[in-house]
Amino acid sequence: MSTIGWGDPLSPSSFARPPRPRTEDKGEALLDGEAGPDWAVIREISQNLVDVLNDGVDRQRARELIEAEVRRWMHDQMTSGRLAPSAAVQRRLVQAVLDHRFGLGALQPFLERSDVENIVVNGCDQTWITYTDGTKMPGPPVAENDERLVEWIQLLARRGNTGREFSHASPLLDVALSDGVRLAVVHWVSRRPHLAIRVHRLVDVTLAQLTELGTLTEALEGFLRAAILARRNIIVCGEVNSGKTTLVRALANEIPPEQRIITLESDFELFLDDPKLAHRHHDVVALEARQANAEGAGLVRLQDLVPACLRLNPDRVIVGEARQGELAPMLEVMYSGARGSMCTLHVHRPEHVFNRVVQLGRRADLGLSPEDLHLMFGMAEPLIVHIERDTERNARYVTEVMEVGPPADSAEPTRNHIFIPASEGPGTPAGGHISAALLEDLQAHGFDPALLTGDDAVPSGRGWT
Template identity: 40%
Template sequence: MSFDVQKAVRELLPQVTQALDTATVTGDEAVREYARAVIINLVRDYADTRTLAGNSAPTLPQERLLAEAVHNEIFALGRLQPFVDDPEVENIDVNGCDQVWITYSDGRKVLGPPIADSDEDLVANVRRWAAYQGQTARDFSIARPRLHLSVGRTRIAALMGVTPRPSLSIRRHGMLHADLDDLMASDTLDKSCRAFLAAAVRAHKDIVITGGMGDGKTTFARALAAEIDPDERIATVEKEYELFLHAQPDRHRDVLALEAREGNTEGFGALTLHQLIEDALRFNARRIIVGEVRGDELVPMLEAMNTGGAGSICTMHADSADQVFSRMLILAGSGGLSIAPETLFRTIGMAVDFVIHLRHELRHDLDGLVNRRYVAEIHEVLPPADGLEPAVNRVYVPGPDGRAVPNTIPQCMNELVAAGFDPSLFTGGWA
């Protein structure tokens, strides 16, 4: 009879989690080291017990495989981990333990193998990840059926109880060290646009990055941040860690990474993006980067741009650059803020310098599947003039193929030139 690794994993997991629940060690690394020692001892005891009982026992290589599998179930993503480690994987969508869809960076979508033996096992796995991974332990239960968690280079969203089967969506961040040169190499932007945006960051211009879901806004924010001086103090404010600037000490030496926290079952202890943006200013951050503005954090973000955080960056969902101001008004209202549109628009006009809009195309043509992300527009934002909304200069507009091409010289061109921009690059065309 062959040795069943997955069955052994199921038998050992309760013992490991019990040992971790009663452990007195603290600190992420200390807990992991303690867990490794516990797992190794339990695997040895498991092998010895099966040998003495005359049952099939793991070989030494299988013991190592078993220990790694148990460790991955708690501190990684179990059977999902090989896909997370694959640099070509972009998204993983799970509609129950045996309906696993893998989307690759070239646009391909394939059905993957089951990631658990049952939906109950899948829920148990997610609960372990929520308890032992991420900055703070998070609950996943009938009372708390929604979970958002950052694990390593992935962002996990999970649902149970409100769907026919437990469901997960896992976004893999594939360009953690992306810079503007990388984006130019992938045809996201051209030489002119790359130089323009690098100068805008160096000139401490406040930038809003817009686009749809999956358009690459977080990666683009990370690439823009690569132009910031390594010793400049940065605060990143996120619902779940995705920027990971604090994990790049060679590029960013002084980073305050802030992650929002949900309240406990009684509703206490929550920390919102709104509160964390205000904290970032108190902690002397020169620039604030918000992973995604979704609600009432909009106004403190604008205030930070307008006062203490010149050169700050945020991302926001919008279907076009022209929609960004109305989108901001909707976000302010959805966050429960009572603010007059003219006041909000005046604040935007004084706070924001540029809006960068990204687009994502996924289509079939004669050459096969086309999957491309690119900068479509760059608008310079100015205080309201004749209308209610802020005035704009359409600095870069979509060219014949949709990619941004130079159109109008911005009012701040002299500042960009002083920050290193060569104005001769502002000549039009995709280069």
């Protein structure tokens, strides 16, 4: 059976939002009715097991150790003449300790739901949950005070692949946690600690599934699949939270499994090296940039990783997001290093891509003129794929595809609009504005040119949520 996200069957019911948990199901009542979790008890039991609950311990073994410690704690309660908690409370306590150490504490139940998209935390006592249909609801407190919240964040920071610092000296934190969760935190430049948690639901996703969800048309699906097989470079662009990373995952899943892929990211989000996706990609190297330590040593930038990864013999390189100095070496990779590579860019409109390239070049102080950057961009001949998010319906869909070539009559690269924005939903063909060389290349890899003018290009206007 085809699967999407974390393995939910691909059917309409899979995307229907289940009933929201009742208050007592959210972990807000742990030991004392509706009074909220007893943070001191959770912390005490966690501290007693700190030497044995390391990151490498098996989760089943961790649960057994926590259950034994909870039983010891219960015995102490009874010998002190206190009322023994019920079996249900004991189970919730075991789960709370497990979630505190290996999950996201009181927020873990929300991460296990299929309809939660983003979570923000403003201090220890204010949480907001955004669901996939766009609604925003309050969530539970996450710590007893802000000081304890900071301690918990520092624990989370150590779980990332590179083990990042969160302190007065490093008040900004970005870290990718397990199971498609990305955490961004800021403190000490704000009055209280603030967290933003993004949950990537569509991790194992294909172009066909995005077409079924209304994000693509059949014409777009066939075009993009052929472009991947033809080893055409692709730049996916759009605004924040528009679905760029999900689309790149779907595009990457069309790469033949025997090809060697190297991913470069500021924070792991693509997850192409996930063992659960080994059937799609047999040979993946995932590299992550590294921040400097408190002494200023150990910094590894994305722009350092781009040329370094070429020595690892990639067939394709995927940069999660080009933000600064990595853009120029990435264009070099697209031109001469590993054809068929991909990256993403933050832009509001696809026509802004050209100025965005110049802006990033200046920001990184690359010593390249705008003309140099435009020439590099054009010679890479990427396809620009623009994706948008309908904020009212929280739906994402591709609106435009543009073919880019070397500069001709002006300093900027040439462009052909292959798919243009429709009044609603994914992009529609622009009347076959496509170079003969690209069309011939795509036809050789299974693309039917009739899709550029056929009725099957009519959008559904839905898009995934």
